[in-house]
Amino acid sequence: MGQKITFNLPDLGEGLTEGEVAAWLVEPGGEVKLNQPFVEVETAKALVEVPSPYDGVLAEHHAVAGETVDVGKPLATFEVEGADAPPEVKKDERTPNLVGYGAREAGSKRRKRKGAPVAETPAPPARSLAPVTPPSVITPSFTPPPVEAAPVPAAAAPSGPVLAKPPVRKLAKDLGVDLASVVPTGPNGTVSRADVEAAVAGPAPAAPQRVAAAAEDQRIPIKGVRKLTAQNMVASAFTAPHVTVFLTCDVTGMMDTVKEFRARREFADVKVTPLLFVAKAVLLAARRHPMINARWDEAAQEIVVKHDVNLGIAAATPRGLVVPNVKAAQDLSLVELADAIGSLARTAREGRTTPADMMGGTISISNVGVFGVDTGTPILPPGESAILVFGAVRPQPWVHEGEIAVRQVTTLGLSFDHRLIDGELGSQFLADVGAFLSHPGETLLAWT
Template identity: 50%
Template sequence: MIKEFRLPDLGEGLTESEILSWKVAVGDTVTLNQVIAEVETAKAVVELPSPFAGTVAALHEQPGTVVEVGKPIVSFEVDDAGSSNGGAVTGGSGAAAVGRGETAGRGEAAGSGGPTETTGTEASPAKREPNLVGYGALVEHTGRPTRRARGVIREAESKPAVPQQPRAVPVAAPEAGAAIAERPRSTPPVRKLARDLGVDLESVPGTGPGGLITREDVQNFLGAPEPTTSAPAAQRERETRAPIKGVRKFTAAAMVQSAFTAPHVTEFLTVDVTATMDLLARLKGNKAFEGYKLTPLTIASKAVLVALRNNPTLNSRWDEASQEIVQFNYVNLGIAAATPRGLTVPNIKDADRLTLRELSTALTELTDTARAGKTSPSDLSGGTISITNIGVFGIDAGTPILNPGEAAIVALGAVRKAPWVVNDELAIRQVMSLSLSFDHRLVDGEQGSRFLADLGAILSDPAMVMTMI
């Protein structure tokens, strides 16, 4: 029996994803939840697990192809016994989820995403399909598919599946004993050579073992000699072009929408953070914090969470559709992270309920995951207020753009030694500039100023926390 797997919605209503690489080839035997592909949504890179145990019958799309949600991407040959039980995962089992985070309720109804059953040239939804946790629909005998989202089942209108003939794309199987790797496969020196020559490796056929792209492949493709450090500038490409896609495309659209929808106001405050830096040094030497990564961002994040208690307006959202102001009674703290694929703002769920040690652990995991490009779509959605740490780049202040759907964002500047007046005398102190951008529809100037003043007071004298909690 042939089972067809359609590309599911891996994020918050995303309409397409790019297939970065296949981890399997036609003829391979796969197990349930085995990673079969790596795809890039507009928000993150996600590992796609198999919804079936069986044999790969066809791969319908090549690496580098942008595929719409609901389109078939792979077909499996499974036996009848395996299709009925086969260890299939259903929506409430708590087994493997897509990528490294939960994406519950992101799926499409039957016929638009997830696995479907085909017999010959006909395609129809199975009565109860194997279902990956986090997306996909379970089709009940009533003919009405249901969705599972954060423990709530929502009924969706049933739509008949559109019969489609699988479009098999021949993909060469790897040589015996060879590991399946991302395409295009190349070594770091070859990738550097390609960048120097302005060559897109996606277009270069590899002649090395297992399709490896070699230096000769790049040079032959371009028809030009390898550049040297002494090569005149006239022999080099004057410009290169790269497609706008994936995370960068999503970020650009979100920033434009935010900048031209929410009226931004930015305020600045420079504070003496010597006491905070002294506290940080003491905590690093405290056995209770042994093994924890503590940085100025850790303390500043905690200070933001405390300051929000007296200034909750900055933790809200303007709902244009319903013409309502949504006040959040929890804080999902977003941290802007620069990654090789572009800017992302993953958030720490319920950060206001974490101790300083728990917050330190959460920040470390968040940044490590973001830099590895493994942030899950669920961690990129639902933020309520954000921090961008521009100080790590040696920048003092800026005018950050709001993360869409949030009322405020704080920019932390670099900590620098500077002359400062203390008790009417000049002294060398450690100072930091704080920048606060807020949505003036939600936050008045007084409210924004009070929040920024409270934040500055905490960082100037951490003991001030005792007056705010």
């Protein structure tokens, strides 16, 4: 019999203190290889796979799916053969910080994360998006409200592994649905969101039935990304004095340029959208006004003007709002910037945004126009100096060259930290962004 070694939950991101076990990928008694993912853990910043630090057998789980584990507390016990196996880790011993632990590379053009791994900690493997088979979900801290619906017949349940993406697993857990009882209709027998919702609804009754009791309110625990977002927004709103200025501008030139660039050969493999030109406008305007890319250091009583523009792109995901950022975006060509924004969006939709992707942002963009909204007053991400909101582009009557014509018009909003940026600087910056979007071709040549 091999030596039993307890593995504590490592710090999966700077400052994180806990993580929720989303799904076990290996059952007790199952064999594991070094660096093989054995559990999915959801933190306040990302959903990550934790790789095994040993070759051997996963002997015991110390938490069930849905349970929250503090960093440094036992997560699993491994049985390792050989006398050279590492000694058991003490329960009160904190494991090293592992920023980006278990994260996949989004593409060859992505920048490598800085910092060497801790010597005692194995390097994380490449992420795999292949579906995994979780055990039955048990949530001791939260019990979803009962749903008055007929159960899915057992005969219709599939046999073998249950295939489902992480957002679908989370939905099933929140609704109290056992994925093993759901009839899959997706590709290769994958359980889809519609399958889970159909399982909750159940078959239609043969005749109308009187509801025995009033429907209960649904209670959703505040945790993970939503909890961190709420804390950050409250901290930002009551720390940085927010000011918002607005600009309505003619962006017909931008919309024409979008069509033109989509037809160019060098942009054949990337997605060209209005957001790409808004991002480029922000980067060029920040070059003209460096103070817009600054940070207020309260402890040192200094204003830190940042060299790199780490451009954040707000993204709505099933896990909540995330704002990953493109590192050193000012150094990227338009093609590289389009590729980086597209990669961030895909990763966010898949629920695979890493803590490293969301750290160090300096200026952000929130595209509310995709929802048909004209503008808004966004709250600054903590530590950032400004956030631009890009509203819907609509055909409107506009005075163009002395005559009224139908033009493509949008409204931009800029919220900024009034400790760093006064009204004049904020207005000049926003005006430059608007000037670029009105005449992107001319301005791109003049400013670059």
